[in-house]
Amino acid sequence: MSATGDLLVEAERLAVELGQADPPTLLDVRWRLAGPPGRDDYAAGHLPGAVFVDLDTALCGPPGPAGRHPLPDPAALRAALRAAGVRAGHPVVVYDGGDGMAAARAWWTLRWAGHRPVRLLHGGFPAWLAAGLPTSTTAPNPQPGDVEVRPGALPVLDAGEAARLAAAGEGVLLDVRAAPRYRGETEPIDPVAGHVPGAVNLPAGEYVAEGRFPAAEALRERFAAAGVGADRPVGAYCGSGVTAAQAVFALHLAGRPDAALYVGSWSNWVADPARRVATGATPAG
Numbered sequence: 001m002s003a004t005g006d007l008l009v010e011a012e013r014l015a016v017e018l019g020q021a022d023p024p025t026l027l028d029v030r031w032r033l034a035g036p037p038g039r040d041d042y043a044a045g046h047l048p049g050a051v052f053v054d055l056d057t058a059l060c061g062p063p064g065p066a067g068r069h070p071l072p073d074p075a076a077l078r079a080a081l082r083a084a085g086v087r088a089g090h091p092v093v094v095y096d097g098g099d100g101m102a103a104a105r106a107w108w109t110l111r112w113a114g115h116r117p118v119r120l121l122h123g124g125f126p127a128w129l130a131a132g133l134p135t136s137t138t139a140p141n142p143q144p145g146d147v148e149v150r151p152g153a154l155p156v157l158d159a160g161e162a163a164r165l166a167a168a169g170e171g172v173l174l175d176v177r178a179a180p181r182y183r184g185e186t187e188p189i190d191p192v193a194g195h196v197p198g199a200v201n202l203p204a205g206e207y208v209a210e211g212r213f214p215a216a217e218a219l220r221e222r223f224a225a226a227g228v229g230a231d232r233p234v235g236a237y238c239g240s241g242v243t244a245a246q247a248v249f250a251l252h253l254a255g256r257p258d259a260a261l262y263v264g265s266w267s268n269w270v271a272d273p274a275r276r277v278a279t280g281a282t283p284a285g
Helices: 011-018 038-044 074-083 101-112 124-130 159-166 179-183 216-225 243-253 265-269
Strands: 025-028 092-095 118-121 172-175 234-237 260-262
Touching (some): 011 124, 101 118, 118 124, 159 172, 159 234, 159 260, 216 243, 234 243
Parallel strands (some): 025 092, 092 118, 172 234, 234 260
């Protein structure tokens, strides 16, 4: 079972760690699905010593049939992480603008790449500000890291595996998008509305609020209500694998480190018109 201390760090505790002789590597991954780029926020102020890493271009591959945020090329990811100063075996802390989604995808990507010592700043940049801690507008020039990228350290689903997981009796595939998107009433981004047949809707707002996660027992109860039992395989998807990475993070907090991410998510599913699409409020549609 994953310990909370291995996954989350509070702002006050992080400030103490940053004052030590060999502090964790800080990655600022602020990002918006639509709107100004996160780099602008970083330039306006960030945690002292933090290096900006772009979710779209450094932590994900280019958009296409594999989805809007597919897996990165391992060599390109290694280069980006080394440029940010990530060292083999050395702790990393990631943070975003507060909703926890980009930070969770960064956490997932590093863990998937085999770098285990990585945590989220709980509550992101707003939590740091709320604690009255200092910020900086100086971009550091870190020493190049030596991290290696070994893909596959966390489980991944492709479209076929997601479909089998969602099939009756196989397991639970969580669709963590808002309910109207799941039901197929609206689709603001992708060309087709609906959900993977058999997937269960559990909107992200039901297990995380403003980037803050409840206690493990509360998470277990909420996931159990959606059909996630200790003996059933579980995976998650969203529009493009960012919000779903946060669901996988929450499942780790709840004691399910085996939870799988359908990285391509809905944007990959609808890229093939032969794949079935369900609509309506029930898993089968």
